[in-house]
Amino acid sequence: MSNTSSDTTGDESLITTDVETGSTDRSTAVGETAVAARDLDVFYGDEQAIDDVSIEIPEKRVTALIGPSGCGKSTFLRCINRMNDMIDVCRVEGDVEFGGKNVYDDDVDPVALRRKIGMVFQKPNPFPKSIRDNVAYGLKIQGFDGDVDARVEESLKGAALWDEVKDQLDSSGLDLSGGQQQRLCIARAIAPDPEVILMDEPTSALDPVAASKIEDLIDGLAEEYTVIIVTHNMQQAARISDRTAVFLTGGRLVEYDDTAKIFEDPEEQRVEDYITGKFG
Amino acid sequence: MATDNQNATGFGEVSRVRGIVFEYLSLGASVAGLVALGVLLVYVAIDAFDLANASPEWLLTYFLTLVVPFLAFCLYSADDAAVTRRVVGVLAGGLVAVAGVFTAIETFVVTIPRLSWQLAYLFVVAAPVTAYLAYVGSHGRVGAVGFGLLGRLVGGIAVGLAVGTLFLVFDELVWFLAYTLGVLPAAALYAYGRWRAAARAVTAAAPIGLLGLVAAAVLRGVVRTYPSDLVIYLWTLAIPVAAVGALVVAARGSRTAAVAAGGGPLALATAGGFLAGSVGLPGPTTLIVLAVTGVPTAVYVHRVVDVGEGTVGLGLPLLLAAGVIVGALVVEAWGVPAPDPWLDASYVTEAPSRNAAEAGLYPAIVGSVIIIALVAVLSFVLGVGTSVFLEEYTAGSGLVGSLTRLLQINIANLAAIPSVVYGLLGLGLFANLLGLGYGTAVTAALTLSLLILPITIISAQEAIRSVPDDLRRGSDAMGATRWQTTKNVVLPEALPGILTGTILALGRAIGETAPLIMIGAATTVFSAPGSLFSRFSAMPMQIYAWAGFPQAEFRYGVVAAGVITLLIILIGMNGTAILLRNRAERGS
Ligand SMILES: Nc1ncnc2c1ncn2[C@@H]1O[C@H](COP(=O)(O)OP(=O)(O)O)[C@@H](O)[C@H]1O
Numbered sequence: 001m002s003n004t005s006s007d008t009t010g011d012e013s014l015i016t017t018d019v020e021t022g023s024t025d026r027s028t029a030v031g032e033t034a035v036a037a038r039d040l041d042v043f044y045g046d047e048q049a050i051d052d053v054s055i056e057i058p059e060k061r062v063t064a065l066i067g068p069s070g071c072g073k074s075t076f077l078r079c080i081n082r083m084n085d086m087i088d089v090c091r092v093e094g095d096v097e098f099g100g101k102n103v104y105d106d107d108v109d110p111v112a113l114r115r116k117i118g119m120v121f122q123k124p125n126p127f128p129k130s131i132r133d134n135v136a137y138g139l140k141i142q143g144f145d146g147d148v149d150a151r152v153e154e155s156l157k158g159a160a161l162w163d164e165v166k167d168q169l170d171s172s173g174l175d176l177s178g179g180q181q182q183r184l185c186i187a188r189a190i191a192p193d194p195e196v197i198l199m200d201e202p203t204s205a206l207d208p209v210a211a212s213k214i215e216d217l218i219d220g221l222a223e224e225y226t227v228i229i230v231t232h233n234m235q236q237a238a239r240i241s242d243r244t245a246v247f248l249t250g251g252r253l254v255e256y257d258d259t260a261k262i263f264e265d266p267e268e269q270r271v272e273d274y275i276t277g278k279f280g
Numbered sequence: 281m282a283t284d285n286q287n288a289t290g291f292g293e294v295s296r297v298r299g300i301v302f303e304y305l306s307l308g309a310s311v312a313g314l315v316a317l318g319v320l321l322v323y324v325a326i327d328a329f330d331l332a333n334a335s336p337e338w339l340l341t342y343f344l345t346l347v348v349p350f351l352a353f354c355l356y357s358a359d360d361a362a363v364t365r366r367v368v369g370v371l372a373g374g375l376v377a378v379a380g381v382f383t384a385i386e387t388f389v390v391t392i393p394r395l396s397w398q399l400a401y402l403f404v405v406a407a408p409v410t411a412y413l414a415y416v417g418s419h420g421r422v423g424a425v426g427f428g429l430l431g432r433l434v435g436g437i438a439v440g441l442a443v444g445t446l447f448l449v450f451d452e453l454v455w456f457l458a459y460t461l462g463v464l465p466a467a468a469l470y471a472y473g474r475w476r477a478a479a480r481a482v483t484a485a486a487p488i489g490l491l492g493l494v495a496a497a498v499l500r501g502v503v504r505t506y507p508s509d510l511v512i513y514l515w516t517l518a519i520p521v522a523a524v525g526a527l528v529v530a531a532r533g534s535r536t537a538a539v540a541a542g543g544g545p546l547a548l549a550t551a552g553g554f555l556a557g558s559v560g561l562p563g564p565t566t567l568i569v570l571a572v573t574g575v576p577t578a579v580y581v582h583r584v585v586d587v588g589e590g591t592v593g594l595g596l597p598l599l600l601a602a603g604v605i606v607g608a609l610v611v612e613a614w615g616v617p618a619p620d621p622w623l624d625a626s627y628v629t630e631a632p633s634r635n636a637a638e639a640g641l642y643p644a645i646v647g648s649v650i651i652i653a654l655v656a657v658l659s660f661v662l663g664v665g666t667s668v669f670l671e672e673y674t675a676g677s678g679l680v681g682s683l684t685r686l687l688q689i690n691i692a693n694l695a696a697i698p699s700v701v702y703g704l705l706g707l708g709l710f711a712n713l714l715g716l717g718y719g720t721a722v723t724a725a726l727t728l729s730l731l732i733l734p735i736t737i738i739s740a741q742e743a744i745r746s747v748p749d750d751l752r753r754g755s756d757a758m759g760a761t762r763w764q765t766t767k768n769v770v771l772p773e774a775l776p777g778i779l780t781g782t783i784l785a786l787g788r789a790i791g792e793t794a795p796l797i798m799i800g801a802a803t804t805v806f807s808a809p810g811s812l813f814s815r816f817s818a819m820p821m822q823i824y825a826w827a828g829f830p831q832a833e834f835r836y837g838v839v840a841a842g843v844i845t846l847l848i849i850l851i852g853m854n855g856t857a858i859l860l861r862n863r864a865e866r867g868s
Pocket residue numbers: 044049067068069070071072073074075076087089
């Protein structure tokens with residue numbers, strides 16, 4: 001963690017730990033929009049999971065999505081890389097823009113889209129292949145022509161895993177510990193050099209030490225990538241994100257602002273209640 | 281039951297009577313089944329090898345020269361004093377017990393036919409102890425090395441013989457053209473692409489290979505002159521096998537060793553192939569067997585020596601061979617009566633005969649091997665294809681979804697249809713409608729493939745379904761197409777399970793007779809099939825025919841030898857498949 005400035009902390013912080021909010025190495029001024037949703041509704045059959053969400057997510061920042069279970073955070077994340085297409089009953093209305101284009105347009109190939117957007121899941125899911133093959137997977141399926149080994153090394157370094165595995169690149173990815181596996185999945189996601197990385201509760205299956213390693217890592221990732229992370233853990237959102245979106249039950253986006261603002265002085269009473277643990 | 285009768289302990293007692301009764305009943309049932317099967321197999325083995333006529337001296341000789349050294353080897357490998365003590369105890373105690381019980385039964389109850397107490401000891405005590413020790417010993421370094429080497433020798437011979445057999449019906453000239461024009465260029469291109477990391481060369485390999493295969497099929501009708509069979513096998517089989525072996529060794533280091541591991545066996549195989557004719561062996565088969573046995577053996581020996589652990593184990597094949605030779609010499613010198621087994625070299629290399637002593641199973645073995653090879657390929661390809669389609673490609677809802685479900689139910693029903701009905705289908709569809717001929721190898725192979733296809737599909741589906749969805753989602757999210765996910769993630773993970781299902785299904789196919797009778801397969805043929813369209817017989821058919829002969833020699837000796845041969849081939853086949861599967865499991 002590199003929270004060098006402490007000007008955003010204050011006694012008025014709503015969460016009970018004394019963590020500093022926002023990794024404010026990066027300027028808080030919001031840059032270009034990487035991903036945007038406009039009037040997004042998502043239904044599973046008749047049940048509505050996302051209700052009229054509009055949001056603009058800045059590039060090269062960490063944006064956290066928080067909210068109680070079942071409020072549609074994962075659903076929203078899956079709309080961005082169209083992983084919802086795999087769910088038969090799922091129906092999406094409205095626009096999700098990435099790179100200035102609506103990803104739900106007819107001429108968008110979801111497979112090609114996903115090659116520009118990496119994803120890391122809640123449960124580490126390395127392939128039952130060697131560490132090298134895991135990281136090189138995206139390169140392989142995209143027919144990468146360059147130096148694969150160099151890319152593998154670079155990605156593993158980017159995921160802060162290189163030093164731990166550089167002598168065992170040919171052993172199975174499943175032999176690693178849970179935290180290492182998750183970092184391997186991060187290396188796998190960044191190897192093809194995507195623009196956005198989606199993370200769905202990447203640390204909730206890990207012990208605190210492994211989780212904090214991943215938090216440190218996310219901070220660095222935002223130098224190159226747009227990171228959108230779903231988390232259950234309020235302290236985590238406060239520590240690592242620049243922007244925070246609060247979803248509440250019914251799939252509504254209730255408040256979306258700089259992380260410091262959300263955690264210190266939210267506009268909405270419901271958000272304050274949620275953050276201080278009155279419900280959720 | 282008395283679930284609430286209080287007693288002094290204060291908590292009461294919960295009755296477990298039903299569970300215990302159930303446990304022992306099921307245990308008893310399975311033990312009874314296994315024992316019955318075991319007794320049957322013992323008698324079959326006694327008949328096949330004529331052990332009833334083996335004198336105790338003969339048994340003792342081989343026990344001392346073959347079994348005891350093998351046990352000693354395993355004990356040495358296990359290197360565990362407790363095991364040694366236990367084994368010696370069981371062997372000695374078993375001797376007394378079996379002899380005592382056997383004599384008691386013989387004197388007081390009934391005489392046990394065709395069995396002496398020595399034979400009973402062999403089957404009841406020595407065989408299980410040997411199996412147990414082989415298992416224990418194989419976990420030690422020395423034992424692992426010994427069994428590894430033995431496995432490569434036996435496996436190489438089996439694979440070589442199977443390949444040689446297949447070329448009885450497949451046109452080696454087509455294979456020569458296909459290899460030279462298709463397989464070789466494609467493999468070379470692929471290897472070059474991997475080596476230079478040139479993706480284009482890798483992708484071009486498959487089309488080039490296909491083009492070569494088509495060219496081969498066309499040119500076969502045009503080209504008139506070919507090299508001799510021996511040269512073809514040398515060029516298309518022995519040299520590539522040796523090259524792969526050399527590459528494997530080279531990857532571990534030494535260049536000289538690589539040349540030796542590839543070149544040595546190759547030279548030996550070539551010499552063997554050219555000289556085989558003079559001792560009455562078929563040259564090409566000798567060449568193939570020597571090559572596919574020699575190269576893996578050399579590669580393995582190099583690795584063991586390289587690692588330097590358990591090198592002593594390499595002596596196991598020598599130990600066994602010496603045991604056989606010494607045993608034979610002793611028996612010869614001693615002049616004790618030896619059994620005259622029905623199952624001997626001539627039995628597996630000669631044609632059936634009216635005379636029991638000359639009867640052989642060769643044509644039926646060849647027929648079975650060819651059919652099984654075809655069935656394995658057909659059912660694997662069709663089964664995997666269908667199950668991948670059903671599991672990975674069809675939607676769960678809508679019209680396609682309903683159709684899939686209908687298909688699914690039908691496949692499950694097909695698995696329950698009696699095999700005779702499949703025979704009828706094969707007769708109508710393949711023999712009559714498609715004109716593939718009555719009782720030909722293709723008709724049989726297609727019919728049997730159809731018969732086991734539902735089982736293969738269902739087990740492959742099961743295996744594919746058990747691949748965690750996490751992995752699919754992970755691959756999809758990387759931007760893999762459905763096919764890339766299936767090929768790179770799902771199939772490698774499901775392969776062990778798919779292979780298990782296929783192995784079980786093939787076991788059923790190899791023993792089937794009813795569908796073969798329906799499609800008009802002969803019970804007895806006197807020469808091995810020369811093409812896929814010649815008439816053939818299969819082992820179970822021939823065994824069934826012999827069982828109906830009036831002479832007792834047929835009904836006992838010849839049939840027993842056939843059953844043992846069938847079992848050995850089945851076990852060999854399954855063993856190979858299981859090894860492949862374990863390798864796939866470890867590889868992933
Ligand atoms: N595959 C699915 N099929 C049907 N309903 C789903 C599916 N996934 C999620 N839902 C529903 O959508 C709502 C939002 O779920 P989700 O996005 O997983 O919430 P979160 O990630 O915030 O916990 C929940 O009510 C859940 O039951």
